[in-house]
Amino acid sequence: xxxxxxxxxxxxxxxxxxxxxxxxxxxxxxxxxxxxxxxxxxxxxxxxxxxxxxxxxxxxxxxxxxxxxxxxxxxxxxxxxxxxxxxxxxxxxxxxxxxxxxxxxxxxxxxxxxxxxx
Amino acid sequence: xxxxxxxxxxxxxxxxxxxxxxxxxxxxxxxxxxxxxxxxxxxxxxxxxxxxxxxxxxxxxxxxxxxxxxxxxxxxxxxxxxxxxxxxxxxxxxxxxxxxxxxxxxxxxxxxxxxxxxxxxxxxxxxxxxxxxxxxxxxxxxxxxxxxxxxxxxxxxxxxxxxxxxxxxxxxxxxxxxxxxxxxxxxxxxxxxxxxxxxxxxxxxxxxxxxxxxxxxxxxxxxxxxxxxxxxxxxxxxxxxxxxxxxxxxxxxxxxxxxxxxxxxxxxxxxxxxxxxxxxxxxxxxxxxxxxxxxxxxxxxxxxxxxxxxxxxx
Numbered sequence: 245x246x247x248x249x250x251x252x253x254x255x256x257x258x259x260x261x262x263x264x265x266x267x268x269x270x271x272x273x274x275x276x277x278x279x280x281x282x283x284x285x286x287x288x289x290x291x292x293x294x295x296x297x298x299x300x301x302x303x304x305x306x307x308x309x310x311x312x313x314x315x316x317x318x319x320x321x322x323x324x325x326x327x328x329x330x331x332x333x334x335x336x337x338x339x340x341x342x343x344x345x346x347x348x349x350x351x352x353x354x355x356x357x358x359x360x361x362x
Numbered sequence: 363x364x365x366x367x368x369x370x371x372x373x374x375x376x377x378x379x380x381x382x383x384x385x386x387x388x389x390x391x392x393x394x395x396x397x398x399x400x401x402x403x404x405x406x407x408x409x410x411x412x413x414x415x416x417x418x419x420x421x422x423x424x425x426x427x428x429x430x431x432x433x434x435x436x437x438x439x440x441x442x443x444x445x446x447x448x449x450x451x452x453x454x455x456x457x458x459x460x461x462x463x464x465x466x467x468x469x470x471x472x473x474x475x476x477x478x479x480x481x482x483x484x485x486x487x488x489x490x491x492x493x494x495x496x497x498x499x500x501x502x503x504x505x506x507x508x509x510x511x512x513x514x515x516x517x518x519x520x521x522x523x524x525x526x527x528x529x530x531x532x533x534x535x536x537x538x539x540x541x542x543x544x545x546x547x548x549x550x551x552x553x554x555x556x557x558x559x560x561x562x563x564x565x566x567x568x569x570x571x572x573x574x575x576x577x578x579x580x581x582x583x584x585x586x587x588x589x590x591x592x593x594x595x596x597x598x599x600x601x602x603x604x605x606x607x608x609x610x611x612x613x614x615x616x617x618x619x620x621x622x623x624x625x626x627x628x629x630x631x632x633x634x635x636x637x638x639x640x641x642x643x644x645x646x647x648x649x650x651x652x653x654x655x656x657x658x659x660x661x662x663x664x665x666x667x668x669x670x671x672x673x674x675x676x
Binding site for chain 1: 669
């Protein structure tokens with residue numbers, strides 16, 4: 245039995261006796277979520293997160309980290325703690341109200357085939 | 363009683379997502395062992411990228427031309443970026459970035475064995491791109507479909523960039539083998555040193571990999587160590603032929619029956635020794651990382667003080 249394996253991209257690392265964290269926060273720089281607009285006409289899309297002392301540093305570091313190859317024309321950074329989120333679970337009751345309203349979709353309505361442009 | 367039933371429901375929900383080949387996201391319930399496996403794997407993957415800057419960074423100031431220097435700088439900067447993507451993915455599992463750094467420099471979390479070998483000539487820059495990044499690509503491409511969403515997304519980003527790494531390395535080697543006899547000799551000598559450590563990057567043989575089946579069951583790992591190693595050898599042999607160099611394994615030959623190349627077993631005792639700290643550069647790599655962290659402390663403090671004085675982002 246080996247206590248090491250090929251975890252991760254660059255290969256063999258130990259798997260036994262490796263601590264995985266206490267879950268405590270040590271007061272490092274705050275975390276910012278990063279959103280990038282890939283090009284004009286597209287929405288900003290979440291690409292990841294970054295630590296920075298303040299928002300301006302977060303913008304600069306996000307540029308260096310997430311747009312080294314012209315991936316963006318605009319960046320937003322938002323303090324992670326300022327984001328309010330629903331639960332991500334797919335069966336979340338939060339989304340139940342939309343579940344039974346099939347009449348909100350165009351395919352709900354039967355229209356005779358010979359009627360054009362509908 | 364209720365708690366137990368809830369736990370079963372949650373476990374079932376988790377398993378349903380895995381079975382449907384969907385992704386687990388940070389705030390989903392997950393078994394503690396799954397979380398721990400991912401923290402360990404992603405953190406040590408991140409450490410590998412960060413430590414991986416050192417072997418090649420060693421040659422930036424001695425690059426043979428401005429073109430090679432710009433390429434190598436971009437590559438080493440990418441490695442830092444890969445480390446950042448991965449630390450961010452690890453943090454979604456509830457670990458703290460500072461704590462991960464501290465565990466790396468105190469030696470309690472490790473990094474890939476391959477970065478404990480020295481880079482002795484400029485040919486090593488090419489061979490690392492070709493073999494080491496080639497092996498990393500074999501390992502990493504399947505991780506783009508890993509069941510943990512943030513890890514899979516980080517890997518997609520990384521794999522796009524690794525392709526540049528491998529191609530710049532191979533192009534460098536092509537230039538050298540088309541140069542002088544001395545340059546061809548440098549490429550051969552470097553390949554001789556990096557071939558076996560590259561094969562070891564895939565980890566121990568399947569029979570000695572007790573964690574593989576659990577990791578595959580969770581959809582973290584998609585192929586066994588031996589499958590990936592074989593894939594790497596099959597891909598690499600024709601690339602070596604195109605360079606006109608010899609891979610240092612007398613038993614390496616095509617097996618028509620299997621449809622694969624046969625090759626010798628790496629020396630597993632060497633892998634074990636390098637991982638447990640006895641490689642040629644283990645102490646040097648860690649000392650360098652620790653020094654960089656400690657030397658940068660005043661910069662971090664100054665930035666925090668500036669942010670506090672100017673009200674941060676508020």
